[in-house]
Amino acid sequence: MGNVLAAIGPPPPPPPPPAPGLVTNLGKQDTSTGLITPTEGSDRLENPGTIEDLHKKCKDVFPVNFEGAKLMFNKGLSNHFQISHTINMSSFAPSGYRFGATYVGTKQPVPSEAYPVLLGDIDSCGNLNANIIHQFGQRLRGKLATQVQKSKYTAVQVATDYRGDAYTVSLAVGNPDILSGSGVFVMQYLQSITSSVALGAEVAYQRGPGVPGGQVAAVSPAIRYINGDSTISANLGTTGCHLCFHQKASQQLQFGVELDIISRIQESTGTIAYQIDLPKADLIFKGSVDSNWTVGAVLEKKLQPLPFTFVLSGMMNHSKEQFRLGCGLIIG
Numbered sequence: 001m002g003n004v005l006a007a008i009g010p011p012p013p014p015p016p017p018p019a020p021g022l023v024t025n026l027g028k029q030d031t032s033t034g035l036i037t038p039t040e041g042s043d044r045l046e047n048p049g050t051i052e053d054l055h056k057k058c059k060d061v062f063p064v065n066f067e068g069a070k071l072m073f074n075k076g077l078s079n080h081f082q083i084s085h086t087i088n089m090s091s092f093a094p095s096g097y098r099f100g101a102t103y104v105g106t107k108q109p110v111p112s113e114a115y116p117v118l119l120g121d122i123d124s125c126g127n128l129n130a131n132i133i134h135q136f137g138q139r140l141r142g143k144l145a146t147q148v149q150k151s152k153y154t155a156v157q158v159a160t161d162y163r164g165d166a167y168t169v170s171l172a173v174g175n176p177d178i179l180s181g182s183g184v185f186v187m188q189y190l191q192s193i194t195s196s197v198a199l200g201a202e203v204a205y206q207r208g209p210g211v212p213g214g215q216v217a218a219v220s221p222a223i224r225y226i227n228g229d230s231t232i233s234a235n236l237g238t239t240g241c242h243l244c245f246h247q248k249a250s251q252q253l254q255f256g257v258e259l260d261i262i263s264r265i266q267e268s269t270g271t272i273a274y275q276i277d278l279p280k281a282d283l284i285f286k287g288s289v290d291s292n293w294t295v296g297a298v299l300e301k302k303l304q305p306l307p308f309t310f311v312l313s314g315m316m317n318h319s320k321e322q323f324r325l326g327c328g329l330i331i332g
Contacts, residue, residue, distance in 0.1 A: 045166035048198035051188040051222050052170065054233045058244035061256035062273045063286035063298035065315040067092050067324040074332030080104050080114075084121075084332075092324065098123045109135055126151065139163050166192040182208030190222065198224045202235070239264050252277050293318040307332055 068090030084100040100121035120130035128148040135141045147155040159172035174184035190200030207215040220237035229248040243259040261268040273288035282302035296315040313326035
């Protein structure tokens with residue numbers, strides 16, 4: 001649960017999106033959402049995925065901006081093992097070298113995925129991010145994420161997902177400390193009501209000496225509505241609400257709209273993003289503009305026939321007169 005690590009410290013890099021369809025007999029799988037669509041003639045409801053991926057379609061449209069220069073080299077040593085070398089030079093983000101490794105096991109519950117998955121990266125100062133994902137049986141999947149900064153464990157999260165025919169239950173524990181009785185516990189439930197509507201809720205509980213009153217709990221209901229190529233998702237909480245809308249206009253064009261309302265500080269931010277895919281030109285362009293007058297864009301261009309990908313990033317805030325430019329090259 002990304003919101004667990006957000007409450008307890010800087011999160012490790014997210015693991016790769018899990019392949020969909022943990023239940024092989026439910027029907028066709030959508031690789032972009034992790035949903036399972038029933039086969040023709042089946043009266044089963046689809047598995048709704050997890051609340052963690054509630055806004056995934058919309059979020060994938062938004063550009064991920066960076067600043068400075070970045071060089072990444074990916075090398076596959078075998079069908080199961082891959083390494084990466086990344087050099088980043090920036091005046092805003094930490095600069096330096098990072099080494100990454102990914103191992104994918106031989107257990108294949110479905111042809112599109114394999115377990116266990118071990119991935120992590122470490123920089124020249126010894127700061128480590130590591131993730132382990134494994135599937136037990138056809139419905140149960142476990143995840144472990146940890147982060148080490150300056151030789152200390154700064155974040156640890158253990159999570160598990162159980163996917164039923166038409167529902168998903170997720171449990172996560174972040175930074176547990178039995179001696180001090182502190183930690184974060186999150187339980188999520190998402191149920192398909194109809195083929196278009198899914199309802200769920202998230203219960204978060206945090207306990208520790210640094211928490212006002214020693215403990216705090218919050219409940220956040222969630223909903224997602226799918227109508228053809230349109231998806232509307234929302235989750236509400238005591239501190240505000242988060243609304244997303246995604247529209248696939250064509251095979252080349254997608255739109256995403258996000259509204260984030262924080263009632264505690266009486267602040268809201270609206271963002272519009274779009275993604276243009278040009279397969280014949282081996283080009284992907286993503287752009288966004290928000291209500292704070294921030295405009296961002298990322299261009300990815302494959303330099304065929306070479307195994308190179310050129311990445312150009314730009315972000316400008318017109319109200320603060322800030323501009324950041326990034327240029328990268330991915331090899332492999």
